[in-house]
Amino acid sequence: MTALNDLPNRAPAADQSRAPIELIRDLESTSGYWAAVWTMCTLPDVHLICDAPIGCFNLVATAVPDYTDAIPHIHNITPSVMREQEVTLLGTAGAVRRAVEALRSLHPDKTLIVVSTAESEMISSDHSDWLSKLDPPVPFFWSQSLEGDEWEGRDRALLWLWDRFGRKRAAPLSANDAQMVNIIGPTYGCFNSPADLHEVKRLIEGAGGKVNLVYPFEATLEDTPRLSRGAVNVVMYREFGEALAKELGRPYLFAPLGIRETTEFIQQLGDLLGTRAQADAFIAREKQTTLAPLWDLWRGPQGDWFATTEFAVVAGRSYTEGLVRLLADELGMKLHFASGRPRRLGEMDNIQIRETLHKKQPAFLFGSLNEKIYLTEAQAKATHFIPAAFPGAVVRRALGTPFMGYSGVVYIVQEMVNRYYDLVFNFLPFDNVAAAGQPKAADNPLTAASRLVWSEAARAQLDRHLEGIPWISRISASRELRAQVEVYAIKHNLREVTPDIVEQALAATATQR
Amino acid sequence: MASLTVPEGNLITPEIIQTRSKSSVSDLQSRTGHSVSPDYNLTPQTMCPAFGSLRVLTRIDGVQTAMVTDTGCLYGLTFVTHFYAARKSIAAPAFGTKELVAGNVAEAAIAACIEASKMPGTKLVAAISLCVAETAGLTEEMLPKQINGVDVILVRVPAYAIHSHPEAKDVAINALLKRYAPAQTEITADGVERPLTYDGSNEEEEALRRKVIMLGEVFPADPISVDAVLKRLGSGLAATLPSRNLDDYKLARRVGAIAAVHPFYGGSVATLRAAGVPIISGAPVGPEATYNWIKAVAAALKLDGELAEQVAAEERDKCKAIISQFPLRGRVMVCGYEGNELLYARLLVEAGAEVPYISTSIQKSLYTAADEAWLKARGTREIIYQKTLEQDVRALDRYQPDLVLGTTPLSAEAKQRGIPGMYYTNMLSVRPLFLSAGLAGTIQLIRDALERAPRYAWMREFFEGPRPPAPAGPAPINTMD
Numbered sequence: 001m002t003a004l005n006d007l008p009n010r011a012p013a014a015d016q017s018r019a020p021i022e023l024i025r026d027l028e029s030t031s032g033y034w035a036a037v038w039t040m041c042t043l044p045d046v047h048l049i050c051d052a053p054i055g056c057f058n059l060v061a062t063a064v065p066d067y068t069d070a071i072p073h074i075h076n077i078t079p080s081v082m083r084e085q086e087v088t089l090l091g092t093a094g095a096v097r098r099a100v101e102a103l104r105s106l107h108p109d110k111t112l113i114v115v116s117t118a119e120s121e122m123i124s125s126d127h128s129d130w131l132s133k134l135d136p137p138v139p140f141f142w143s144q145s146l147e148g149d150e151w152e153g154r155d156r157a158l159l160w161l162w163d164r165f166g167r168k169r170a171a172p173l174s175a176n177d178a179q180m181v182n183i184i185g186p187t188y189g190c191f192n193s194p195a196d197l198h199e200v201k202r203l204i205e206g207a208g209g210k211v212n213l214v215y216p217f218e219a220t221l222e223d224t225p226r227l228s229r230g231a232v233n234v235v236m237y238r239e240f241g242e243a244l245a246k247e248l249g250r251p252y253l254f255a256p257l258g259i260r261e262t263t264e265f266i267q268q269l270g271d272l273l274g275t276r277a278q279a280d281a282f283i284a285r286e287k288q289t290t291l292a293p294l295w296d297l298w299r300g301p302q303g304d305w306f307a308t309t310e311f312a313v314v315a316g317r318s319y320t321e322g323l324v325r326l327l328a329d330e331l332g333m334k335l336h337f338a339s340g341r342p343r344r345l346g347e348m349d350n351i352q353i354r355e356t357l358h359k360k361q362p363a364f365l366f367g368s369l370n371e372k373i374y375l376t377e378a379q380a381k382a383t384h385f386i387p388a389a390f391p392g393a394v395v396r397r398a399l400g401t402p403f404m405g406y407s408g409v410v411y412i413v414q415e416m417v418n419r420y421y422d423l424v425f426n427f428l429p430f431d432n433v434a435a436a437g438q439p440k441a442a443d444n445p446l447t448a449a450s451r452l453v454w455s456e457a458a459r460a461q462l463d464r465h466l467e468g469i470p471w472i473s474r475i476s477a478s479r480e481l482r483a484q485v486e487v488y489a490i491k492h493n494l495r496e497v498t499p500d501i502v503e504q505a506l507a508a509t510a511t512q513r
Numbered sequence: 514m515a516s517l518t519v520p521e522g523n524l525i526t527p528e529i530i531q532t533r534s535k536s537s538v539s540d541l542q543s544r545t546g547h548s549v550s551p552d553y554n555l556t557p558q559t560m561c562p563a564f565g566s567l568r569v570l571t572r573i574d575g576v577q578t579a580m581v582t583d584t585g586c587l588y589g590l591t592f593v594t595h596f597y598a599a600r601k602s603i604a605a606p607a608f609g610t611k612e613l614v615a616g617n618v619a620e621a622a623i624a625a626c627i628e629a630s631k632m633p634g635t636k637l638v639a640a641i642s643l644c645v646a647e648t649a650g651l652t653e654e655m656l657p658k659q660i661n662g663v664d665v666i667l668v669r670v671p672a673y674a675i676h677s678h679p680e681a682k683d684v685a686i687n688a689l690l691k692r693y694a695p696a697q698t699e700i701t702a703d704g705v706e707r708p709l710t711y712d713g714s715n716e717e718e719e720a721l722r723r724k725v726i727m728l729g730e731v732f733p734a735d736p737i738s739v740d741a742v743l744k745r746l747g748s749g750l751a752a753t754l755p756s757r758n759l760d761d762y763k764l765a766r767r768v769g770a771i772a773a774v775h776p777f778y779g780g781s782v783a784t785l786r787a788a789g790v791p792i793i794s795g796a797p798v799g800p801e802a803t804y805n806w807i808k809a810v811a812a813a814l815k816l817d818g819e820l821a822e823q824v825a826a827e828e829r830d831k832c833k834a835i836i837s838q839f840p841l842r843g844r845v846m847v848c849g850y851e852g853n854e855l856l857y858a859r860l861l862v863e864a865g866a867e868v869p870y871i872s873t874s875i876q877k878s879l880y881t882a883a884d885e886a887w888l889k890a891r892g893t894r895e896i897i898y899q900k901t902l903e904q905d906v907r908a909l910d911r912y913q914p915d916l917v918l919g920t921t922p923l924s925a926e927a928k929q930r931g932i933p934g935m936y937y938t939n940m941l942s943v944r945p946l947f948l949s950a951g952l953a954g955t956i957q958l959i960r961d962a963l964e965r966a967p968r969y970a971w972m973r974e975f976f977e978g979p980r981p982p983a984p985a986g987p988a989p990i991n992t993m994d
Contacts, residue, residue: 083676147610
């Protein structure tokens with residue numbers, strides 16, 4: 001949060017009593033309206049009417065999901081299509097009514113739900129009253145789009161669905177349901193959820209459970225009452241979903257990320273389901289199978305560089321805390337910084353993350369498209385960016401890319417080792433060939449460079465420049481920077497390299513780039 | 514159902530409702546042999562209009578944007594901007610109930626402008642005012658003209674008032690022109706204000722007067738080939754707008770003519786026309802339009818007529834030679850939201866394709882009239898402005914095309930039916946179009962797409978099973994009579 005204290009004098013006078021204006025860069029979380037669409041539209045027997053202009057509809061239903069996890073444009077949503085006349089004159093009740101009537105005749109079997117948007121809330125289009133008087137009544141979801149964020153929005157949407165379509169018809173837990181487990185949370189717009197969900201199901205079954213309902217991702221609205229049949233609930237994300245789990249009144253666990261947490265998850269689930277022996281046997285088997293690659297990498301040469309490699313994370317709370325646990329606490333990598341979403345007090349916002357990344361970049365950055373842009377601005381060539389959050393154009397519907405569970409541990413470490421290999425390859429000397437496969441001219445001015453004298457201060461100056469570069473890339477970077485300085489010195493007929501020359505040389509090279 | 518009254522422009526029309534209720538889902542399913550989503554309904558088809566402005570503005574060097582809107586809109590627009598427009602960080606104020614209740618819309622916008630202006634090298638901050646801010650009432654006077662020495666402009670693009678993505682490009686460019694190429698007027702002896710005319714005393718100015726600015730977002734190779742042709746006439750291209758260079762906007766009133774190659778720059782054209790700059794409409798696409806366009810440029814600039822005739826004829830003949838070597842055969846639907854669909858359709862028709870149906874998100878205007886008349890005279894049955902997805906899907910049923918150049922949902926629908934489909938924006942806007950050079954590449958793309966038909970059929974059959982015998986559907990339409 002950046003408090004605004006440098007408004008220029010010519011600006012309209014700011015009322016002192018008003019709260020400071022919070023500034024945002026490159027938003028990483030969206031609104032309650034988007035949360036409602038991405039939660040409710042997963043239910044195939046629902047059709048949403050969003051009280052919105054074209055843009056609000058198109059972005060959430062087509063433009064963004066088409067390029068994120070390659071969710072096809074969302075079919076079961078219709079906008080009221082606010083135009084100027086609705087905003088300024090008529091209000092949107094007429095447009096919503098027409099949509100309700102049309103959709104009722106087109107989809108008699110579906111449950112219509114009207115959802116508010118920021119714009120409809122702005123013009124105070126509250127349709128709850130008249131919609132409730134229709135026969136049958138149409139539920140209205142006030143998405144509180146102007147307040148809260150997408151995590152709160154999903155929490156509210158899930159609770160609302162349970163309250164409205166589940167609670168009253170819920171059957172009490174029967175003896176047959178003792179091993180039943182619900183998974184709460186996967187919706188559209190949850191990064192990498194197909195692979196994580198696949199892994200979590202595998203862990204539940206390994207621990208002796210049976211998956212009852214994946215809500216809402218693999219459920220229908222009609223299924224909602226069946227949530228009561230879960231003996232245990234697994235909440236996929238720490239960002240949201242816990243509120244519904246609490247409301248259901250059964251024990252719940254969070255989906256695990258990291259070695260220890262996954263082990264504890266399986267054990268606790270075994271305890272809750274009365275299948276502890278099966279859970280322990282599963283863990284033992286996993287160490288020999290799924291997890292074996294990690295043990296081998298740990299013992300191999302690849303394991304050594306963890307200790308000297310820095311990483312940073314900007315992602316949802318589950319991923320941020322999970323990756324810090326796995327990479328820093330368990331594998332011993334160096335944490336540059338971490339900032340979870342929703343953001344907690346003291347965690348960096350995008351403005352601060354941007355400034356931090358402009359100054360110094362880690363070797364690995366888990367993040368969203370925003371961080372990728374900040375790395376680009378900093379021309380950070382030695383940093384590996386690994387997508388770990390939305391927003392961002394990423395396709396992750398293959399089941400083999402989990403971050404969660406034991407499979408996630410292996411996948412993440414495997415990806416990092418592969419990128420490390422890449423990094424090493426890219427920084428190996430490549431001096432004998434110029435562009436397009438042509439042999440390089442032999443008259444390299446650096447052959448004479450050995451006669452150059454470096455002052456102690458100049459050497460220190462070079463080191464300072466290297467500090468901003470991730471550790472594994474420093475050897476080759478130091479070679480590169482040194483060469484740049486020496487070529488510059490030779491071109492200027494100098495015999496000694498001083499701090500001034502280092503600065504001039506690096507500045508000149510930067511300009512050429 | 515009959516009692517429904519629908520305000521003009523609303524996309525839910527009684528006609529749509531009736532058509533859908535008559536031909537029920539199961540009906541459609543039995544005709545097409547596969548599942549047609551029952552949900553293709555009541556959905557307009559254009560990218561969020563505001564994105565047009567963002568795309569233009571974020572791509573200009575030295576321009577930073579500040580977006581004044583709610584978080585949902587901001588999230589979506591930031592996403593598409595980072596993906597489609599520029600890798601440029603975007604500043605915004607938090608804008609929720611708290612801020613709206615406090616009523617400090619302008620302060621919030623100014624704060625975001627200040628943050629945006631901090632980027633080194635910033636020359637201009639564009640404050641983009643979207644639905645919620647517009648509804649809350651953010652007006653031009655509330656923003657300072659400059660902040661810390663950086664120019665500030667307000668670009669107002671609420672999606673409920675700007676009806677399409679291309680038209681929002683026009684809003685952005687017009688805002689730039691008004692600031693960077695203000696009308697220079699003089700008062701004549703009899704007290705009449707009129708555009709300041711150049712007196713011919715400055716050589717540089719004189720050279721600029723012989724040149725053209727092209728108004729329309731085109732592939733970067735197009736201006737190069739256009740410039741080469743114009744140079745043969747003794748003219749040249751001074752710039753193409755939207756440009757990545759802010760200085761290009763300053764030239765707009767100083768050139769000899771503006772070639773508005775896309776039909777939706779109505780606001781910018783009006784601004785320039787009012788300042789006395791001649792406007793050339795149409796674009797050098799396909800043999801006939803290329804010939805006419807080159808002659809029109811020469812006429813507007815008062816260049817050598819004989820030379821123009823010769824150059825125009827040469828370019829036309831080159832186009833014709835390419836077409837005779839690689840003619841197109843097949844029925845193509847052209848359904849984008851970019852606003853340049855009529856141009857593409859002209860090219861395809863001249864190359865031999867049948868284009869019975871064209872749809873676009875822009876409005877019908879003076880600038881679409883010539884192309885519309887030309888196309889209708891050559892077999893195009895329907896041209897739909899401000900179209901809806903339902904209209905496009907029904908056209909698929911009606912025209913049974915061999916290729917669909919469409920929006921994402923329409924292309925997906927075509928592919929689902931085993932018909933080659935391409936996303937208009939991604940595939941066509943990324944290659945040259947103008948003159949003979951553009952023609953060759955475009956024809957090749959279309960020919961390739963048509964030839965890939967068996968793959969689309971194979972994939973459809975793999976996922977959705979064999980097709981039932983063809984129903985007695987609509988008779989093929991021969992539009993070439």
